Amino acid sequence: MTTVETSIDQPRVRVSDVTHYFEDPAGNITEASKAVDDVSLDVAPGEFVSLIGPSGCGKTTLLNMLAGFFAPTTGSLQINGKPVRGVQSDNVSFMFARDTLFPWKTTLANVTFPMEVGAQRVPSSERRDRARRLLERVQLGGAEEKYPHELSHGMRQRAALARTLAGNKEVILMDEPFGALDAQTRVLVQDEFAKIWEQERPSVLMVTHDLTEAIGLSDRIFVMSHRPAHIKAVYEVNIPRPRVILDLPNYPEFHELYAKLWRDLRPELTEDETPAADHLEEASA
Incomplete structure (x- = not known):
């Protein structure tokens, strides 16, 4: 079981020992249909957390369960100390990739x-x-x-x-929210979103494949394994706020953290995903 130790006494979001299986086309549940494997994590009030991992590993599945679109096979989910049962709306916003x-x-x-x-x-x-x-x-x-x-x-x-x-809302769940934007607009909107978040401080759990985005916006970053997803590593982002995305390369901490994230992420990628990730690595050099 993957357990993330935390000092958060009253988390805004709590994921406890969550495992999820999808049925195969025949309606059966097998090890091959496992999407999420014993994941536990907390998000504090006002904290920004990112999930990174290979495509299809189960990151979005975890967000969908927190939004109440379907229940985990085992384990529990809580928002503001209350079990997630059904679609969350009063305290939760969900931004899809499209x-x-x-x-x-x-x-x-x-x-x-x-x-x-x-x-x-x-x-x-x-x-x-x-x-x-x-x-x-x-x-x-x-x-x-x-x-x-x-x-x-x-x-x-x-x-x-x-x-x-x-x-x-007190909790925002985001699935690749900036992925559809062109490179220049993405940087502008990321920085503007960061300013709004600094002012209003909702708890954010964001799925992204962009390591620079994760570092620029997050307090903590969770690295997920290939499917079925489990937490492989957790990193604190020790770059002072407020942050400007284009200024990140000026911080040695950015390059150190980028290298650590890439070292953990690279073994989890398929051959098809590796060239794109190599490009990210070169861009940060």
Whole structure:
């Protein structure tokens, strides 16, 4: 069993001894259908944690269980000390790798939506003001009245990020949130998201394949093994905040941590994944 020792007394998120199997096409459960293997981890109030690991290892499966989309086969999940049973909405926002904007709503209406539902409804004028501010911060000022089909894929993903932040939830689950953005926009939006997180301090659990992104945004980074996923290593990010993504190479700690993460991650990758990861390694040199 993989256990991560922690000093967190009252975690915002707790994953305890979680294992999950998917049924095979015949409806059977076998060792080959195991996606997550005895994972335990905590996320403190206001902490930013990233999960890195090879594609298909089970990282997103773990996020989906925390969101309540399905239950673990064994083990338990808690948010704010309460068991996760069914879809979480009042205290949890989930940002998918691909946007899930409502096609019949404008960009502004998509962003205001989380403030219109649930236990923490916001007055109309206040939610529109907050939505406009968030759209400005993700470089979408002027796109408020456009519909999703009028936006590029990257613009839709930025709108989805603004909608995620608009809910002002205590926990944000993120699955490759910046992966659809071009390189220049990605850096700008990462830095803006970091500023918003610094101000509001939700607990964040993010899945990413980008090691620089993980280091730039996180307090701790969990390295996951190949499928079935277990925690291979955990690292503290000891680079002072606030951080600027483009300034990270100025810190010796960045290069040291990048090398450690890559050393742990590389053996877990398939041959198909290795060239892309090699490119990451060269870029950090």
